[in-house]
Amino acid sequence: MPSPALFNALVPSRCLLCEGSVRGLKPLCTGCEAGLPWNDPACRHCALPLPPAASQCGHCLAQPPLFAGSLCAFRYEPPVDGLLNRYKHRGQLGCGHWLAQALADAVALHHATTGALLPDSIVPVPLHWRRLQRRGFDQALETGKVLARRLGLPLLDGLRRVHYTASQQGQGRAERQRNLEGAFAWRDTRNRLAGRHVALVDDVLTTGATAGEITRVLQAAGAGRVTVWAIARTP
Ligand SMILES: [Zn+2]
């Protein structure tokens, strides 16, 4: 049982967005939750937000990414960007846990309505140890744990970030690609990827360049299909 102080820190009784009262163990009130920018409809390949009735974006139609598909619960815009920021930079784990649950619910709903099989296992996008040291926790790993528990899937830990990649914000496409080459490696002696459908988990999906590079690494290590799941998608 957590201490009352810790419990209150994890489960505020006031909505994080409007400060209205919240019933139950949630960080947001029902009204604010309903008003969030849920990412639906979106491209089935890269999760780019789309107008109603469209199923894939022009980019994926012309050149589909290496990964087979992606699903992101939210569009990366206010107030979701602020909620993710509280999670990543201010360590509000209760907030992150709720965002991860929302993604798990979106994934479960998608598979229940389409009848598509769930992936065989979950692989979180790793944080470099230097950034992990500064932050104290790995948000993709924490999100992956919530998904693994909710969906009953194994979480595999063989993916390593072998180079320290600078923040990709403000970089051009070619520059991002160059920085990503050799940034990841799969280290696993048990051959757990062989022919498996893997769900790659991250907090935010931006251009898909990182997910594409990791897909290449996972498939070189034997994985079959790779699907990307993230809390939010940058429009
Ligand atoms: Zn509210």
Ligand SMILES: [Zn+2]
């Ligand atoms: Zn697309």
